[in-house]
Amino acid sequence: MRALRLTLIFLCCLIGSGSAQHLENIDEIGNFSEGLLAINKNNSWGFIDVNGTLVVDFRTDIAAPHGHSPIYSNGLCLIKEIRENIWYYGYINTKGDLVIPAEYIVATAFENDYARVIKPYKTEVIGTNMLGKDIVSYSYHELLITTTNKMALHISGPHNLWYYKLKLQQDLPMIHSTFISPHLIAVKEADRWKILKIE
Structure with a gap:
């Protein structure tokens, strides 16, 4: 709460200064990450820099991790788009350009140059x-990808995917891995853990 108050005071100072653009009627304010702050207005997110300049314009496709505001991590931010009632996730850079297409049905923010994602596959007729x-x-498979959208590690899969449930947003696949160091990932399968090394 204290951090939010400090952020609000900081923004008020920026808005009050003569060199910053005026940003009014903001609905929600995130936290600074990599020199950028997420702000929400009319259900659209944008990003300002430390000078209060809007560097990524407001857009409706910016995705916020559950319970958090959007962030830039390793220079990338999650975006989402809906196709056939299914949400797909990708990433934009700090200019707002799409650099990783929306092809994942679950995705995390990048950490240490990697993101954990779930990619669907059509397997057979x-x-x-x-x-x-x-x-x-x-x-579907759980994968670790790089900032250039290359697969760095196959974490798990294949797992059955009920496409009709995906369209209904029911029983969505979940990420079952977590970083335990910059080069190690722990994966829970049933009641056991395995540790994978990122090469």
Whole structure:
């Protein structure tokens, strides 16, 4: 709470200064990360720098991690887009340019140049339905990706993916890994843990 008050005082000072642009009617204020502060206005997020300049314009696709405001980490911020009632996540840079396409159904902010993501895969056609349309099987994998969208580590999978539940936003897959050091990830499977080394 104290940090929020200090941030609000800081913003008021910026807005009151002659060189900063005026930012009014802000609904929510995040925390500074990598020199940028997330601000929400009319259900859109934007980012200002330490001088109060809006450097990433307000947009509706910026994603906030559950219970938190959006952040930049390793120069990237999560975005989301909906296709066929399914949310997909990707990343933008500090200019607001899309650098990692929205192809993941779950994604985390970057940590130590890596992000944990869940990627869906169409695995096989297993027949046709009464309308003659293909019945397709889906799966997902939990992966570790780099800031250039290269797979750094296969964490787990394949796991069955119920596509119709995904469209209904039910029983969404969850990230089951956590960083325990910059080069180690712990993964919980059932009631056991395994530790993976990031090469």
